[in-house]
Amino acid sequence: MKLWLKLILILCMAMGIGSIASHGLIHWLGIRSSHSGYRHYGSEDLKPQTILHGSSIAWDGLDWGQISEVLDKAIDSWITPGSSPSEWEVEHQRSPQLNRAIIVVSPYDMNEYWLCDFRADIVPLSQSIEDMQYCGADKQLCKRILSQYPQMFIRNFFPTIGRADGVMVGIRAKLQELISGVDSKEAIDAPKLSTTKTSEVVEKLSDWPLARLQRRLVLMRTGFQGRHWFNGPKKVALEHLLERAEQQGQVVMVVMPVSPIYQKEFLTPKVMQEFEETLADIQHRSPQTKLIRLDYLPDLDDDATFSDLVHLNMYGQRIATAAFLTQLETY
């Protein structure tokens, strides 16, 4: 009995020290571990009437400050990196009084196999199960979604769990900083979790060395297991979101482009056809929603307008913002 007790004490101590180290690592490397953030675009005096739902593709792709200024309306947004309609549907319930919704989607964040790191923190388990049952999601996807819930619990003790890419990238960046004394952009090869101001991003995907591009493609392919599917829980959530938003007021849905390299690598004609069919179905169910297709803009069909595989840079943002405002006017 004494030996068993000793073993339990040793394991508890190891868990305790491990937990402290895990928290320390998150703090030291600056990895984002909380999902909620809030952003207000436009003058502080303006009462927000518009809510923006989107991932970092939306924040990077359009200049919301400028849009707010032109429309003379404040825009509110909940910030969750890597988020998708599943999370937006829940976040939308936090702002019932707003009468206009702008929803920004892309083939990247509408892909059912790309899961938001904070999904379990935002979407209740019951809702996830309901959505998965409704759309008949496959066993593997269900498993991935459901496994996020126990992971969320374990993250209270070990916040680094499931964030190995962030840890590896962070350690590499810190090491490079220590060795060369400069912050190396080349080291940051994991999908973004930061929320930097995009109007300053001048980096061009077209300038990336081939090796860096290959590494990022591998990370991305691993992230969504090399698969695209648009007819699952995210679509169900988007339909619910649009339905609710239409009841509250005007809804604009913007389709953002992804880089030509991403298109070539992942978006086969079959995948694109499925994406278009999903959009057509959504539009059919929510006829009041105004659809703005920025992914059709020929000027954005250029790697020089992207800062990475899916995010627009400053040049792309300018083109996209101008086109968005022009198309919005026509409605």
Place this chain on the structure above:
Amino acid sequence: MIFTSFEFVLFFAAVLLIRSYLRNFNVEKWFLLIASYLFYMSWSVPCAFLILLTSFVDYFVGVGLGRIKNQRKRKLLLIVSIVANLGVLGFFKYTNFFLGNMNWGLTELGFHVQPLYYDILLPVGISFFTFQSMTYTIETYRRNIPASHSPRDFLLFVAFFPQLLAGPINRAADLLPQFASRVRATAEEFEAGLAQFALGAVKKLVISDQIAPNVDMIFANPGDYDGLTLLQGAMGYALQIYCDFSGYSDMAIGCARMMGFRFMENFQMPYSALSITEFWQRWHISLSSWFRDYLYIPLGGNRKGMERTYINLMLTMLLCGLWHGASWNFVFWGGLHGVALATHKAWKCWTPFVVLLNNRPAFRIVWSVVSRFLTLSVVLVGWIFFRAQNWDIAWLYLNRMTTWTQDGTQVISPYILPALVAVVVAHLLIHKDSNWAEEISQRRVPIRIIYYTSLILCITSLGASDSAPFIYFQF
């Protein structure tokens, strides 16, 4: 349900908990048997019936072998068991390989035939449980073990969940007696099991799963990369397959140990080997010893002259290659190792020359470095054929790597290199014959705390969140 999944942790915890409350030994064995079949059914329900079928065939063959005295009839029974096991294995694993080759042969001869292909589902772990089951009938035939008269114990021996999917291929003589009397893990045994399980999880989640996407990328299009990247890819795969399979074995052995059962060790730092012969004494030990005991030695082993020894070695290794998969790549891989083993046997005839120089320390160091380099080179080249999707890709890979081509992208993987460094350091620090997990409970408390903290931190901070199935499941 794989060992690194959350479901398995829950499943195993439930098994440990329920088992600790069972007072009746027979009920406990029934419980373990049901749990083992439930575990397998999480992969495939119909295939569980296949295990049941082959187990019953071998059980009744064993009963027959125990009763019958006539040697001819006993031999016939053994043949029934071997045909049943290899027949099942051959049907599920090699039908399409055989048909494909037959079709190719007929086409080459000028016949025009409709290519045949059957969509056959390969039951996971089939190569392992059929081989394990065969150890029972062969040993019973040889009268090395008594026949089992408990169908439940025999079914549990074949289907015991920690070893069911990918080994270790335990011998009936080792495992069956462990079901005869009640076993319970002591605190030391439980800790040894836990330490080995955790070490296996680190190998799988932190090393194998993390470097897999980078290795896949390089092997998918070897024509796109330069020599350095290709070398990195080959070394990465060597690391991946070692950490994947030895990680799985560690977890399987650890699970069994936590329940009080002992499995045979499957890996013993194979990349520290000084010769290809030593490599096979340290790599997939349960399979290599299976082939040694049930194929190489019955063929004559090294008792019938040098020429026959070489032939026996080649034959054993070719079949070992074929065991891994229905593809000529695997056969070639086996053949390459066969040639290397035969060459090493021939080289050992020169031993007096080496022994003479071995007294000099400088020579010993140089010799050890050269031996390791040669052994690892053969192993590395073998892995290229093992991993490549087909013959052409393997040759293209090898050609570009060995000619150190500069034409192509150079990718320095941020995952492969740190993993390589970690494994090399581990090989330098740990003695190749030591069993760290086994010794952990004897160490001082601070060392044990540091060990467990490091493992926990590695898994929680560097472990892949979506663990891929183990490579050896496909075999």
